[in-house]
Amino acid sequence: MTWDDTTARATLQRLFDIAIRAADPRAILAAHLPERPKGRVIVIGAGKSASVMAAAVEDAWPDADLSGLVVTRYGHAVPTRRIETVEASHPVPDAAGEAAARRILALIQGLTADDLVLALISGGGSALLALPDGGLTLADKQAVNRALLASGATIQEMNCVRRHLSAIKGGRLAAAAHPARVVTLAISDVPGDEPSVIASGPTVPDPTTFAEAQAILARYEAEVPAAVAAHLADAVEETPKPGDPRLARAEFRMIATPQMALEAVAAEAKAMGLPALLLGDALEGEAAVLGTVLAGIARSVRSHGHPLPAPCLLLSGGETTVTIRPGTPKGGRGGRNSECLLGFAVAAAGAPGVWALMGDTDGIDGSEDNAGAIVTPDTLARARAAGLDPRLSLSSHDSYGLFASLGDTIVTGPTLTNVNDLRLILIV
Numbered sequence: 001m002t003w004d005d006t007t008a009r010a011t012l013q014r015l016f017d018i019a020i021r022a023a024d025p026r027a028i029l030a031a032h033l034p035e036r037p038k039g040r041v042i043v044i045g046a047g048k049s050a051s052v053m054a055a056a057v058e059d060a061w062p063d064a065d066l067s068g069l070v071v072t073r074y075g076h077a078v079p080t081r082r083i084e085t086v087e088a089s090h091p092v093p094d095a096a097g098e099a100a101a102r103r104i105l106a107l108i109q110g111l112t113a114d115d116l117v118l119a120l121i122s123g124g125g126s127a128l129l130a131l132p133d134g135g136l137t138l139a140d141k142q143a144v145n146r147a148l149l150a151s152g153a154t155i156q157e158m159n160c161v162r163r164h165l166s167a168i169k170g171g172r173l174a175a176a177a178h179p180a181r182v183v184t185l186a187i188s189d190v191p192g193d194e195p196s197v198i199a200s201g202p203t204v205p206d207p208t209t210f211a212e213a214q215a216i217l218a219r220y221e222a223e224v225p226a227a228v229a230a231h232l233a234d235a236v237e238e239t240p241k242p243g244d245p246r247l248a249r250a251e252f253r254m255i256a257t258p259q260m261a262l263e264a265v266a267a268e269a270k271a272m273g274l275p276a277l278l279l280g281d282a283l284e285g286e287a288a289v290l291g292t293v294l295a296g297i298a299r300s301v302r303s304h305g306h307p308l309p310a311p312c313l314l315l316s317g318g319e320t321t322v323t324i325r326p327g328t329p330k331g332g333r334g335g336r337n338s339e340c341l342l343g344f345a346v347a348a349a350g351a352p353g354v355w356a357l358m359g360d361t362d363g364i365d366g367s368e369d370n371a372g373a374i375v376t377p378d379t380l381a382r383a384r385a386a387g388l389d390p391r392l393s394l395s396s397h398d399s400y401g402l403f404a405s406l407g408d409t410i411v412t413g414p415t416l417t418n419v420n421d422l423r424l425i426l427i428v
Helices: 005-022 050-060 095-107 138-149 155-163 172-177 210-219 226-234 258-271 287-304 336-348 379-385 390-395 399-406
Strands: 041-046 066-073 084-088 116-121 181-187 250-256 276-278 312-318 354-360 372-375 421-427
Touching (some): 005 354, 041 095, 050 084, 050 116, 066 095, 138 155, 258 312, 258 421, 287 312, 287 336, 287 354, 336 372, 336 379, 336 390, 336 399, 336 421, 390 399
Antiparallel strands (some): 354 421
């Protein structure tokens, strides 16, 4: 194959699309459904994929007596016939999400052992399924979310805190459905695919404690409302733990994961005659730092043929963090993928024959309109010619501004799935 800019861009876009299709609920969900129960089927759910997952259930069970409610992000709803969809805010919860959570909790009250609760869980569910515990308010939870999002905390740490501020997360939802059978179909968007972390684990036991949640807030010096600090200190009722009898009939089925998507991309690349090296599905850390590391590997391939010779594809997944330091200029725009990619571009320093695409498989990188962006060998040169300073854009967290100015953002719209971030590096 003759590689030029057009071919490289098209190849990366094609492979990104392959990853998204590999996690499309409309193609994969039906194979994971349980047998139908003697009693009722109540479908509930939360996440960016919840609505399309509900539609897939309806298609798979066209004659079943289904009812229920799922909550998804604004702009992510699809038409459903028997299962209601509500839209709410992400990543900071709003009143619509709180009201939906209350209704979902009410729907599963008074069930019997013959009934089935089918829980459709995907990334984003933590913010979308917001039901404050005890005397906490929605405003309290919003403040905590904002503080954690800016702190640099990992998704595991953020969701530990969220579980201990919620009346529905950390296994509480499944406990409320007892003695009904609960089957969770989940799409993982978290490094390690830990069930208790995906949407803060509303249907699975919570191995963490109030004390751990307190320690996380202290570690990041997160400023939270006094009511939140008091709630965690009081630790009145722990979340359901492993072995809790109320969760004995709760089953968890993973239907799509980052690893599955990466393997689908690697298989497609191989079919194209392009060797692929999977660096891992759970790479974490500060976004710009990871970008620098990945650029170092790409340059090693280009200069030394290690860890494999060019042409080749380097693949990775996971979820990075972006820490907003005190004194950082306000107004910067960009999500973790575009920031990781800009860190990659600066460190790659215009190395010839190196292209990269990094994006969120849900189609939304942070709060912008793009899934991610693409870097080419002449990205830095084009940026400087346009009067942009890549290093300044990186330090001010304005990666979106730079890539949008160059016309290099990747815009897919909501993909209705979410298996976390995908990083594709092509070296020729």
